[in-house]
Amino acid sequence: MVPLENYLALSAIVFALGVYGVLARRNAVMILMSVELMLNAVNINFVAFAAYLDPGRIVGAIFAVFIITVAAAEVGLALAIVIRLFRNRATANVDEAATMKW
């Protein structure tokens, strides 16, 4: 069987890729996609911990359910804001919308 450490290593690599994407990208939708990668890396960790170390209480699996819920709410609201930004500024790049002035 696959040991727990494999899941932790996979999750760490995917999370680091998400960190790079969030910091490097200019397009707001691309940044959101990188955030989704990071949330999924965290979910792998939570579910792996629940299935390996905590099968009696499974708090990790419950946490993953809530993370998926909040991520869905976050992505819906953030994409609405991106569409609003694009309508007002004709750009979806975050570095061109840095003034907080409408």
Add this chain to the structure above:
Amino acid sequence: MATEVIWWIFALGIIALSAGVVFSRSVIHSAIFLIGSLAGVGVMFVILTVEFLALTQFLIYGGAVTVLVLLALMLTRADPSGRAEKVNGPQAPFALLAGIGVAAVLLVAALSTEWAGNTESPTNIAIEAISQRLFEDFGLPFILASVLLLVALVGAIIVARQEEGE
């Protein structure tokens, strides 16, 4: 043995597709890589024998979230002619450094810790167990999460709505 082979195929696939998401020059390609990566995470949940979360992953991420992202990309096309635009800011090299640093810290921390308990094989988490925990012990957070989802979606409609005189 077979599980390990499948695990490695999907793990390397997830890493490659995630790298595609953050390194691809085209937003549409990034979104398509993202679909594959999220589906791969769903397969990971299947290998972990947590079927409920695998189903949720396929439905919500593979279906709803990726469709939302693709629609947002379609609606925010700055240049329909497809002119190549700079996708990374000038901070990209430092972002790469930060990513490598995060990966190093997380890998060292995860691999050097002695985890207490069974780290050899996963225990099946049945759907009944998840529902029992969710509705009996986490009932209030569950209701709050549903209220949060409702408020966020109503807010999204109001933010994205076309107003009079716009």
